[in-house]
Amino acid sequence: MKKKIYSLNELSKKLKSKRFYKKKITLCHGVFDLLHIGHIKHFEEAKKLGDILVVTITPDKYVNKGPSRPVFNSNLRVEALASLESVDYLAVNKWQNAIETIKLIKPDIYCKGPDYKNKEDDLTKKIYEEEKAVKSYGGKIHITSAQKFSSGNLINNHLSNLTDEQKKFIAEIRKEFTFNQIVKHVNDLYDKKTLIIGEAIIDEYVFCETLGKSGKEPILSLKKLNSEIYYGGAIAVANHISGFCKKVTLFTMIGQNDKFKSDILKNSAKNIKIDFFKKTNAPTILKRKYVDNINKNKILGIYEINDELVNLNDQSKIEKQINKYKNKFDHIVVLDYGHGFISEKIANNITKISKSMSLNAQLNAANLGLHTINNYKNIETVVINEMEMRLEMRDRYSSINNLLKKLSSKLNIKNLIVTRGKNGSTLYNKHTDQYIDCPAFAVKVVDKIGAGDAMISMVSLVLSSKINKKLSLFIGSLAAAQSVESIGNSKEVNKTLMLRTIENLLK
Numbered sequence: 001m002k003k004k005i006y007s008l009n010e011l012s013k014k015l016k017s018k019r020f021y022k023k024k025i026t027l028c029h030g031v032f033d034l035l036h037i038g039h040i041k042h043f044e045e046a047k048k049l050g051d052i053l054v055v056t057i058t059p060d061k062y063v064n065k066g067p068s069r070p071v072f073n074s075n076l077r078v079e080a081l082a083s084l085e086s087v088d089y090l091a092v093n094k095w096q097n098a099i100e101t102i103k104l105i106k107p108d109i110y111c112k113g114p115d116y117k118n119k120e121d122d123l124t125k126k127i128y129e130e131e132k133a134v135k136s137y138g139g140k141i142h143i144t145s146a147q148k149f150s151s152g153n154l155i156n157n158h159l160s161n162l163t164d165e166q167k168k169f170i171a172e173i174r175k176e177f178t179f180n181q182i183v184k185h186v187n188d189l190y191d192k193k194t195l196i197i198g199e200a201i202i203d204e205y206v207f208c209e210t211l212g213k214s215g216k217e218p219i220l221s222l223k224k225l226n227s228e229i230y231y232g233g234a235i236a237v238a239n240h241i242s243g244f245c246k247k248v249t250l251f252t253m254i255g256q257n258d259k260f261k262s263d264i265l266k267n268s269a270k271n272i273k274i275d276f277f278k279k280t281n282a283p284t285i286l287k288r289k290y291v292d293n294i295n296k297n298k299i300l301g302i303y304e305i306n307d308e309l310v311n312l313n314d315q316s317k318i319e320k321q322i323n324k325y326k327n328k329f330d331h332i333v334v335l336d337y338g339h340g341f342i343s344e345k346i347a348n349n350i351t352k353i354s355k356s357m358s359l360n361a362q363l364n365a366a367n368l369g370l371h372t373i374n375n376y377k378n379i380e381t382v383v384i385n386e387m388e389m390r391l392e393m394r395d396r397y398s399s400i401n402n403l404l405k406k407l408s409s410k411l412n413i414k415n416l417i418v419t420r421g422k423n424g425s426t427l428y429n430k431h432t433d434q435y436i437d438c439p440a441f442a443v444k445v446v447d448k449i450g451a452g453d454a455m456i457s458m459v460s461l462v463l464s465s466k467i468n469k470k471l472s473l474f475i476g477s478l479a480a481a482q483s484v485e486s487i488g489n490s491k492e493v494n495k496t497l498m499l500r501t502i503e504n505l506l507k
Contacts, residue, residue, distance in 0.1 A: 005079075025052045046144060064500050067442075108139055111142050166439045177468075186475070190244070200253060202284060232453070237457045242492070255278065358381040382415070404418060419455060450488060
């Protein structure tokens with residue numbers, strides 16, 4: 001059997017000799033996770049358009065079709081395709097899309113399946129860039145007419161790794177909404193004027209090689225390899241929301257000496273307007289974590305922080321700035337990390353400047369047992385994790401539902417959401433006395449830091465737009481799933497990835 005599978009660079013060189021003999025080259029590109037009759041017909045039609053059919057596949061790390069995808073890794077996918085008589089050469093792509101591949105291979109004809117007949121349906125809009133790349137050297141794009149089948153539908157029904165709980169929840173979403181309705185709901189968030197209030201937190205991850213116990217002292221010895229900076233806290237939430245809303249305003253606290261201000265501006269989305277408050281006698285909050293480079297376990301955390309409550313002069317400045325925001329925003333998201341930015345009086349003022357407000361008041365090593373959400377009343381949406389809620393209510397044993405109802409009544413919270421890690425999340429609506437449970441959708445948990453920020457970013461935004469509560473919780477859960485699959489706050493919630501995940505889950 002002739003060799004069909006090559007690296008992209010090897011394939012590019014091999015095709016040069018074919019062009020010398022005036023061979024016409026056709027290229028197909030895709031995931032091709034589950035080989036079916038639709039793919040076979042697509043390749044057969046593509047082969048008839050030229051002399052040589054090349055197929056490139058999306059690498060595993062760039063397959064964004066939902067949890068547990070791809071089902072088959074890149075090696076298995078190319079081996080399956082190599083068995084087809086119509087396919088002459090194969091390679092695993094190096095990039096997220098086919099644009100650079102097209103420029104490298106320069107096919108005479110680039111073939112796409114019937115899904116791309118209406119280019120507007122492509123959520124990524126990369127089809128336009130692919131078409132531009134093909135036309136740049138005189139190539140042509142061709143849409144095949146093969147019967148349309150869905151790999152996603154086949155996988156969801158026959159090879160899915162989803163739990164029964166996940167399948168049941170998705171079936172309920174599918175029954176109530178079409179995918180196009182969900183796209184419209186998400187796109188309608190674009191014009192929503194949103195304000196984020198909270199501390200800026202700089203997360204430094206110091207990646208180390210663990211050497212072992214010191215020879216002379218009972219301490220763990222580490223060898224520093226490299227470090228990376230991520231922008232967390234209210235900055236992360238603003239970046240998450242910026243991908244869904246046209247204009248976002250962030251009011252955030254940094255240190256007196258302006259350290260990290262320029263970096264924060266540089267690493268924030270362009271559609272975020274930032275109002276900085278400088279806390280007297282305080283640094284910008286830096287949370288340095290030492291991480292084992294192999295398994296990514298955190299070994300030690302050291303904070304640079306002054307978490308004393310702001311002085312009266314600073315408090316007056318904060319109140320003045322907050323009053324400027326009154327009635328100017330459709331929704332406000334408050335991130336109270338308990339590091340001295342938001343006093344009881346300031347919290348009270350914040351609740352008066354907008355009818356639509358969401359809150360996440362997080363526990364951390366610096367405020368455990370001291371932080372409370374009691375300063376806030378009449379909130380539309382609060383996101384809290386199970387431990388935070390039990391500490392808030394001083395109740396270790398009561399059921400989640402009982403605690404949700406008590407806390408919601410105590411603080412007059414309309415929508416109270418408790419997150420429970422791998423056990424998913426529950427939303428309680430006080431007005432309807434309704435509980436909604438949503439399973440977790442994360443497959444590969446790399447780092448839990450930032451999951452709560454991603455959740456409140458999306459669930460508060462969609463709930464404030466009067467979108468169905470079950471769908472809102474689903475969107476928030478998918479945002480959290482995106483977050484935990486990367487280190488720290490290294491990636492913002494991606495709108496296109498979220499919609500593609502929903503599209504594939506609903507097939």
